[in-house]
Amino acid sequence: xxxxxxxxxxxxxxxxxxxxxxxxxxxxxxxxxxxxxxxxxxxxxxxxxxxxxxxxxxxxxxxxxxxxxxxxxxxxxxxxxxxxxxxxxxxxxxxxxxxxxxxxxxxxxxxxxxxxxxxxxxxxxxxxxxxxxxxxxxxxxxxxxxxxxxxxxxxxxxxxxxxxxxxxxxxxxxxxxxxxxxxxxxxxxxxxxxxxxxxxxxxxxxxxxxxxxxxxxxxxxxxxxxxxxxxxxxxxxxxxxxxxxxxxxxxxxxxxxxxxxxxxxxxxxxxxxxxxxxxxxxxxxxxxxxxxxxxxxxxxxxxxxxxxxxxxxxxxxxxxxxxxxxxxxxxxxxxxxxxxxxxxxxxxxxxxxxxxxxxxxxxxxxxxxxxxxxxxxxxxxxxxxxxxxxxxxxxxxxxxxxxxxxxxxxxx
Amino acid sequence: xxxxxxxxxxxxxxxxxxxxxxxxxxxxxxxxxxxxxxxxxxxxxxxxxxxxxxxxxxxxxxxxxxxxxxxxxxxxxxxxxxxxxxxxxxxxxxxxxxxxxxxxxxxxxxxxxxxxxxxxxxxxxxxxxxxxxxxxxxxxxxxxxxxxxx
Numbered sequence: 411x412x413x414x415x416x417x418x419x420x421x422x423x424x425x426x427x428x429x430x431x432x433x434x435x436x437x438x439x440x441x442x443x444x445x446x447x448x449x450x451x452x453x454x455x456x457x458x459x460x461x462x463x464x465x466x467x468x469x470x471x472x473x474x475x476x477x478x479x480x481x482x483x484x485x486x487x488x489x490x491x492x493x494x495x496x497x498x499x500x501x502x503x504x505x506x507x508x509x510x511x512x513x514x515x516x517x518x519x520x521x522x523x524x525x526x527x528x529x530x531x532x533x534x535x536x537x538x539x540x541x542x543x544x545x546x547x548x549x550x551x552x553x554x555x556x557x558x559x560x561x562x563x564x565x566x567x568x569x570x571x572x573x574x575x576x577x578x579x580x581x582x583x584x585x586x587x588x589x590x591x592x593x594x595x596x597x598x599x600x601x602x603x604x605x606x607x608x609x610x611x612x613x614x615x616x617x618x619x620x621x622x623x624x625x626x627x628x629x630x631x632x633x634x635x636x637x638x639x640x641x642x643x644x645x646x647x648x649x650x651x652x653x654x655x656x657x658x659x660x661x662x663x664x665x666x667x668x669x670x671x672x673x674x675x676x677x678x679x680x681x682x683x684x685x686x687x688x689x690x691x692x693x694x695x696x697x698x699x700x701x702x703x704x705x706x707x708x709x710x711x712x713x714x715x716x717x718x719x720x721x722x723x724x725x726x727x728x729x730x731x732x733x734x735x736x737x738x739x740x741x742x743x744x745x746x747x748x749x750x751x752x753x754x755x756x757x758x759x760x761x762x763x764x765x766x767x768x769x770x771x772x773x774x775x776x777x778x779x780x781x782x783x784x785x786x787x788x789x790x791x792x793x794x795x796x797x798x799x800x801x802x803x804x805x806x807x808x809x810x811x812x813x814x815x816x817x818x819x820x821x822x
Numbered sequence: 823x824x825x826x827x828x829x830x831x832x833x834x835x836x837x838x839x840x841x842x843x844x845x846x847x848x849x850x851x852x853x854x855x856x857x858x859x860x861x862x863x864x865x866x867x868x869x870x871x872x873x874x875x876x877x878x879x880x881x882x883x884x885x886x887x888x889x890x891x892x893x894x895x896x897x898x899x900x901x902x903x904x905x906x907x908x909x910x911x912x913x914x915x916x917x918x919x920x921x922x923x924x925x926x927x928x929x930x931x932x933x934x935x936x937x938x939x940x941x942x943x944x945x946x947x948x949x950x951x952x953x954x955x956x957x958x959x960x961x962x963x964x965x966x967x968x969x970x971x972x
Contacts, residue, residue: 470931496932496948527906527952529945531924569909569917571924578925586949593949597882597904605862606882608905687904687951706948709932713946731930766845780935781944781955781971789953792946794932 424729428453445489446661450673451546452641457794458649458660458771462490465580469710469772469795471647475500475585476543479509480551485543485589490582493647494708495805496585496688497528499593500542504535504558505575506582511538514553516623521612523562523620524555524631526593527610531571531578533557534564542634547666549637553629563618574701579581584708585634587645587664589688589808589818592630599626631702636676636807641667642819643810646674647707651800654738655762658771660799666793668804668821669813679804679821680753681814682745688818692791693694693744694720696754701790703745705803709794712757712776716783722759724778732777733792738746743791746818773799846914847899847958851876861886870970872963873897886912889971891963898957900971906945906952913956913969916941920956942968 445455454473461467471493477500478485487510513521514537522537542549545774559574575577586593593610600607602622606656611630612620636642649662667674682690684704692703694715701715711732717724720741725734733739739759746752747820760774773796782790797803806817814821845853854876862887863878878886883902888896891927899912911916923938936943945954955971 468929468931498949527949529932529947529952530928532906567908569911570906571921588949590950595950605860605880608882609908612906631920688948689951704948708930708948709930711930711932713930713933729929731928731933731935770906777930777933780933780946781953789947789951792932 412438414635420608427436443659443661446663448545449664450665450671452666452671452674453663454545454665456493456647456649456662456664458657458662459658461580462576462582466512466770467710468770469775470581470770471662471707471795471798472797473544473583473585475502475555475583477502477507477509477511478537478541478543479511479724480539480541480703484509485541488582491585492581492583492708494584494586494706495588495645496704496706496708497584497593497649498588498590498633499541499586500552500554500583500634501526501533501557501631502583503576504556504560504581506545507556509540510556511540511556513537513717514539514629516629519612520615520623521562522623522625522629522663523612523614524553524566524593525565525610525612526631527570528573532568533571533573533579534559534568535574536561536614537631544634544664544666545643547635549634550718552634552637553631562612562614563621565612571682579711587635587805589684589805589820590633591636591808592627592628592632594625598630599624621661626819633807635666636810638666641670641674642807643670643812644668644804644806646802646804647798648801649798649804652771652773654758654774655764656766656773657771658769660771668806676777676804676814677814678819679763679802679819680751681749681819682751682753683749683819684747686818687811689789690745690747690820692793693739693746695793696742700746701794703789703791705793705796705797705805707795709792710775711794712759712796713779713792713794714776714782714795716778719782722776724775728822729762731780732762732775733759735759735762736761738764738774753822755756771799772796845876845888845896846911847896847916847956848961849896851888851894851896851912853889854888854896857886857888873966887966887971889957891961895961897961897963898971899964900953900955902953904950904952906954910931916956916958
């Protein structure tokens with residue numbers, strides 16, 4: 411693999427996909443990667459590759475999901491859903507969906523739709539019911555979101571940059587496998603008159619008329635794994651290490667259940683309890699200051715602190731949202747939780763100019779946490795997908811019992 | 823009132839396009855009292871050398887801070903909590919500019935720092951834990967450092 415600047419091919423190909431109708435720049439290397447085959451029913455293949463239609467993702471972890479019209483054998487497999495431990499629920503683009511899925515309805519019988527918040531924007535679309543098959547496991551009649559503006563007009567109060575089509579999502583959907591049981595929870599079940607209701611769910615009386623709704627948790631978009639009859643207490647993401655200059659693709663596994671089968675035990679993994687926001691503590695450097703932090707497979711880099719606090723140079727130009735150390739920085743941190751468990755890790759931050767321009771998987775891509783330092787409740791570390799390479803990472807779902815106690819926790 | 827930030831007033835602000843009754847970016851600080859009532863929030867105000875911080879803490883646990891310059895205008899807003907605020911309320915007349923400037927994909931996924939003419943927006947977090955801020959570089963007091971947005 412040649413070593414060329416990262417800028418023109420991968421990161422810049424992402425930038426070039428920005429609006430304005432400019433020609434989309436294909437990555438130099440665009441080879442579809444088949445999902446690895448998993449032999450156990452509680453496992454399925456996962457891959458880091460260029461993304462669907464060679465869209466040019468950096469550090470996007472994907473798998474395929476099979477959806478069925480409830481109670482039927484009319485099914486469709488959709489490839490390249492982004493595996494995201496930072497959110498919960500199955501979401502597919504309406505442009506990819508060939509099935510007729512029934513609406514999930516409000517208590518007054520109206521079809522539900524959702525304005526789902528993500529860091530980069532919001533995804534709008536109806537809530538539908540599907541039977542969901544992941545590997546050899548299935549969730550019956552699961553509320554999922556169909557992303558798109560084709561069914562219901564985007565409400566004015568669904569603010570944030572719209573992520574409602576293939577061009578903006580750059581994936582066919584999202585497989586949210588975070589620590590929560592639903593994407594919203596008790597807040598969205600509050601009356602619409604309550605300020606506690608964040609107004610994510612809507613009920614629609616016509617294609618143009620949707621109003622904020624109060625939605626019981628049973629009707630909310632839910633964690634698919636928690637709905638399995640077995641192996642339903644959490645997930646495991648297992649990915650190999652990648653070379654220092656990156657890899658064209660990486661094949662690994664997404665597994666279901668923690669300590670429920672011979673293949674999913676915790677072993678010697680350190681269990682870090684997380685709070686209701688999914689946070690634990692990262693101390694950086696080792697013996698230094700403690701910062702609020704989280705794991706998120708949906709983040710494409712290690713985003714932490716700022717250049718001054720981390721003592722790293724920030725890039726300029728097209729990759730200025732990343733760190734550019736003169737030579738690869740070897741750093742250490744201690745990850746710990748309120749339960750007293752802790753583990754010390756080492757990680758690397760490379761200069762993007764030393765990374766392969768043909769690669770899509772990088773274990774050492776990092777950048778500042780935008781806005782750091784913020785108020786004390788804002789996190790200092792987002793351990794994104796690079797942290798997952800070379801590790802087996804467990805995500806235990808809230809209130810589900812495991813051999814290490816009930817979730818929520820992360821372990822590795 | 824269903825949104826933690828002045829959603830009831832949004833329709834009016836959208837239709838009139840004039841300044842919202844919410845204390846959005848560029849608006850007069852007098853509107854913060856309206857926000858406080860609608861959010862059922864507690865208000866704490868503290869003063870720095872050449873600006874004031876109005877902090878609204880809502881029962882939902884969401885914190886909204888509005889930074890007011892000596893001229894009485896809101897030049898920055900920060901937020902943290904389980905959900906992102908209604909950005910149309912927060913950004914006011916600048917919202918459309920923000921949306922127009924952020925269509926399409928970005929190099930980072932999971933965090934965002936967006937620099938637009940006269941305006942910087944940063945966002946981070948994940949579902950059930952969002953934070954961010956927006957500030958107007960031209961309205962900020964002289965010598966104001968973005969690190970002061972806390």
